[in-house]
Amino acid sequence: MDRSENTDKPTIEPYDRPTGGWGSIKSLVEKSAQEGLLTSTVWATLERQNKAGGYQCVSCSWAKPADPRPFEYCENGAKATLWEITPKRCDRDFFRKHTVSELLEWTDHDLEKQGRLTTPLKYDPSLDQYIPIAWDKAFREIGALLNDMDPKSVVFYVSGRASLEASHMWQLFARIYGSNNLPDSSNMCHESTSVGLPESIGSPVGTVTLDDFDACDMMFFFGHNTGTNAPRLLHWVQEARKRGAPVITFNPLQERGLMRFKSPQQPFEMLSPDEGTKMSSDYYQLKGGGDIAAMTGIAKAVFALDDAATEAGKPRVLDTAFIEEHCHGFEAFESFVRDADWTEIERCSGLTRSDLEHTGRVYSKAERVIANYGMGLTQHRHGIENVQMLVNLLLMRGMMGKTGAGISPIRGHSNVQGQRTVGITEKLELIPVEKFEAFYDFTVPKEKGRDTVESCEGILDGSVKGFVCLGGNFSRAVPETAAIEQAWRKMRLNVQISTKLNRNHLLAAENTYILPCLGRLERDTQNGVDQTVSIEDSTACIHASFGRTEPASKELLSEPRITAELAKATIDGKSSVPWDEWVADYSKIRDAIERAYPDDFSQFNERFREPGGFHRDIGASKREWRTETGRAHFLIPEGFDVNPDIDTTSPDVxxxxxxxxxxxxxxxxxxxxxxxxxxxxxxxxxxxxxxxxxxxxxxxxxxxxxxxxxxxxxxxxxxxxxxxxxxxxxxxxxxxxxxxxxxxxxxxxxxxxxxxxxxxxxxxxxxxxxx
CATH class of the missing domain: 2.40.40.20 (Barwin-like endoglucanases)
Known part of the structure; x- marks a missing residue:
């Protein structure tokens, strides 16, 4: 594979300008020119991004406001849109000119740069090329292959971009077929959240909405590069800083987004010679994996301040009334923190006692605190404990389930959170099994399915024989890249439903197909009627998304249509799911989702078009703790060691x-x-x-x-x-x-x-x- 460089002499120089500002605008214009998209039509498309009556960004999952700014998109979100509506086409002629062996030497960038896929394809090993195949023939062949395989040997992967409607249909297709192997993007990023938060507060997702960001008087950031991965959040951080709210950041690298920011939405700010808003009042570069130690130090400082307040007869720093009424396990947590040694905290966190005590003092004075975090907490051996320790820090001061306060996991892809909400999971306890069986006259397989890691294990040991991908670039996103790529070719079936070419398409199995689909921005017309899809953002709000651009090819089918056709070719007659009715009218899919999940999706079709969407039923937001004790739990980590079973004490590691x-x-x-x-x-x-x-x-x-x-x-x-x-x-x-x-x-x-x-x-x- 070619090296990921575009010059013989790359440069690396300090970047000391603010995030946003003219740098973002310049980069966006350059990308538009490279895609041949410097037209009024493009800017009209971007004007509809993340707005009611428009489309939801295909990039990050940050919240969509009810009262949007004039340009409710960031640099990266605009790049994602330009990447999707590019005029470039990866068509029949392209595949006629290139063999798969040749394309395997291209970089990830150069593969996707070829533009939108336009026609269904099948790999021909005799030519080492993809050749066109008719849709109906592709569906028949894939269905026949699936029916000749053990369902437990087939994986049904879902990318974070698939809509709620497509995701719900996809998991029903897999389960009726006989497989609970439904890994998704969450497995690679926020599964530590999905496991950790329910044990702590009884909710698998965050507790805050945009209204809370407007009301908070302090924020924490742990392990998140906001300027790159959720840039629109910077507007709320900037507003908080302008009203005097402290923002304290913990991250090993200094990232510009949480240091300085200039809002492209504000003309006077853009024209000002100053360096923009200082985004973090304090920025601490802790050691990688030093988060539990740092949070323990902050908690230790808060206990010391509470002791001093009690001794002086002043109001308590701890919210003892909240702890007594709502929490379980506080005494064990207090003992863990008080027994922790400052020398060990400093060694493991890489921060000083004075820095952590300063943070504790700032925290002790705040009334409404939001704790934001990203994969810097979740992608560790003790990722669950990282998340739960941050919850502990909030619980000790009652910063949960009240306006302006709570936990805020910042998710990645635009609907990765929502897919889990409507059934994309390998865990049976997370789906309404009895409802599915009663509604659609089939038996849900009762074995736990494979998650991402277990699917990879199956690819490597040969027990996974087929892989059907609804979007994504699975083989590049997972660990053990070289071994996975080698083993992938030994599978019997590889099906890729995609908008653009990527490396995973080139790992030809015994039978390999590329099925090109409509993008979220494109007009999706079924039965003569334009359809609407829905997504869930990081704050658990559900939004409508209206595609309006013309499809890249007349041959493209929508994700729900492809799912339905695959299901009819594979499991026809094995359930009462009305596949054709659902594809003809997506509102009927939403009715089905509401019927399966009435608490979260009450009046789904009536509410999802509302500006700002509607909020799911998150109990912890209302101090309803859906845990085994009916209370929020203080949970204690095993220790501070980031790699508990690997010796990393050597100075050359x-x-x-x-x-x-x-x-x-x-x-x-x-x-x-x-x-x-x-x-x-x-x-x-x-x-x-x-x-x-x-x-x-x-x-x-x-x-x-x-x-x-x-x-x-x-x-x-x-x-x-x-x-x-x-x-x-x-x-x-x-x-x-x-x-x-x-x-x-x-x-x-x-x-x-x-x-x-x-x-x-x-x-x-x-x-x-x-x-």
Missing amino acids: FKLITVRSNDQFNTSVYGYDDRLRGVDGTRMIILMNAADMKRLGLTDHDRIDIETVADDGVARKAEDYRVHAWNIPAGDCAGYFPELNALIPLWHHSRRAHVPAAKSVPVRITKRVAN
């Missing part, structure tokens, strides 16, 4: 943190620049602490190899990278996802949640010997 650039979203790479980190022209780079580099005899732009440290007999190596000094804690280093997924052992994941521990991969770095 570093913790690798995988990151994304501001020129990508998930596995979609829009270009080779990372403007907000000052990286230009390459993704083949490792960022290291200067003192660590000096100790290893390295200087900027030296060529290095990176190898995973693991005693399992498997060699995992990334070769010929550049190294560059960076402001990062000693012992840590950083590089780009998905290229470095090859270094992550499949077993190196969150215990119980199985999220790949991509933020703490133990590696060795060696200088390459010149030839």
